Amino acid sequence: MDEYRLVRVVWKDIQGLEGAWTSLEEIEGMTPVSIETLGWIIKEDEEHLTMVSSLAADQTFAGSVTSIPKGCIEDIRLVTVCQECFGEKI
Numbered sequence: 001m002d003e004y005r006l007v008r009v010v011w012k013d014i015q016g017l018e019g020a021w022t023s024l025e026e027i028e029g030m031t032p033v034s035i036e037t038l039g040w041i042i043k044e045d046e047e048h049l050t051m052v053s054s055l056a057a058d059q060t061f062a063g064s065v066t067s068i069p070k071g072c073i074e075d076i077r078l079v080t081v082c083q084e085c086f087g088e089k090i
Helices: 024-028
Strands: 006-013 033-044 048-055 062-069 073-078
Touching: 006 048, 033 062
Parallel strands: none
Antiparallel strands: 006 033, 006 073, 033 048, 048 062
16 A cells, blocks of 8 residues: 555544524634544645545545545644554454
8 A cells, every 4th residue: 555645634623513502602612623534645735635544455445535625734644554563463
């Protein structure tokens, strides 16, 4: 899986409430929440980053797709995995 980079992205997401009546005090205290997403970057351009958390071994299909606007991203870190880091095969 050398073609796609495995990363951890920290980004701000919308927080919302629906349904029941909510006090203005609670509403005033609402802020966006920090989210951590781990996955492979499939596409990145000036406006957004698209990643997947599941990638087929032959890299022909993927699942759990997330597209994040660049303005929401707080941090991106490359995830490195070494063979010695894995536990015993089950």
